[in-house]
Amino acid sequence: KAGVTQTPRYLIKTRGQQVTLSCSPISGHRSVSWYQQTPGQGLQFLFEYFSETQRNKGNFPGRFSGRQFSNSRSEMNVSTLELGDSALYLCASSLAEGQFTYGYTFGSGTRLTVV
Amino acid sequence: AQSVTQLGSHVSVSEGALVLLRCNYSSSVPPYLFWYVQYPNQGLQLLLKYTTGATLVKGINGFEAEFKKSETSFHLTKPSAHMSDAAEYFCAVSPQGGGYQKVTFGTGTKLQVIP
Numbered sequence: 756k757a758g759v760t761q762t763p764r765y766l767i768k769t770r771g772q773q774v775t776l777s778c779s780p781i782s783g784h785r786s787v788s789w790y791q792q793t794p795g796q797g798l799q800f801l802f803e804y805f806s807e808t809q810r811n812k813g814n815f816p817g818r819f820s821g822r823q824f825s826n827s828r829s830e831m832n833v834s835t836l837e838l839g840d841s842a843l844y845l846c847a848s849s850l851a852e853g854q855f856t857y858g859y860t861f862g863s864g865t866r867l868t869v870v
Numbered sequence: 871a872q873s874v875t876q877l878g879s880h881v882s883v884s885e886g887a888l889v890l891l892r893c894n895y896s897s898s899v900p901p902y903l904f905w906y907v908q909y910p911n912q913g914l915q916l917l918l919k920y921t922t923g924a925t926l927v928k929g930i931n932g933f934e935a936e937f938k939k940s941e942t943s944f945h946l947t948k949p950s951a952h953m954s955d956a957a958e959y960f961c962a963v964s965p966q967g968g969g970y971q972k973v974t975f976g977t978g979t980k981l982q983v984i985p
Contacts, residue, residue, distance in 0.1 A: 798975040811972050845913055861913030
């Protein structure tokens with residue numbers, strides 16, 4: 756069974772640009788969550804989607820947005836990139852409906868570098 | 871509200887020695903508790919979890935953790951460290967129950983195994 760797939764694995768963008776990251780969850784998983792991981796801040800929750808609806812949102816500015824499609828695939832978008840947005844962006848899918856009972860399955864992440 | 875504290879951002883052990891990674895949590899409701907491991911340039915992998923029932927939980931790769939309610943702790947142990955255990959370990963907490971709950975991760979502990 757395929758795992759969580761994140762594309763692309765690596766990205767280099769310039770300040771002011773925008774970027775879209777993609778996440779395909781495990782087949783049958785309907786909940787997708789996004790995290791930003793940096794050395795200084797650790798793992799920070801961005802948002803969670805279930806059935807194409809955002810269920811939870813972290814404390815990030817409006818430049819960070821996401822969506823989920825009917826096949827549960829999710830994208831996140833960051834507009835007007837800043838140097839501080841450089842991070843590993845992790846996507847995690849979960850079997851349960853918005854609950855964490857079964858734990859997350861993480862993708863390998865997208866490493867975003869803003870120059 | 872919930873929080874997780876991992877004592878020690880870096881832990882070094884000799885190969886064959888006991889591994890002890892500490893995690894204390896704070897939660898206003900009974901929690902679910904998790905340990906994840908992250909290898910370089912990879913996503914997080916679930917090691918083990920406590921939801922209900924037996925408080926001593928066994929996970930993959932020989933790791934185990936014990937939920938101690940009185941101490942609000944969920945420390946991770948392994949009797950004998952192996953070189954392949956070198957990685958970063960994250961403790962996480964989630965409230966029990968239904969609904970859309972956010973998971974809180976600790977700041978991580980990097981484990982170094984010395985030959």
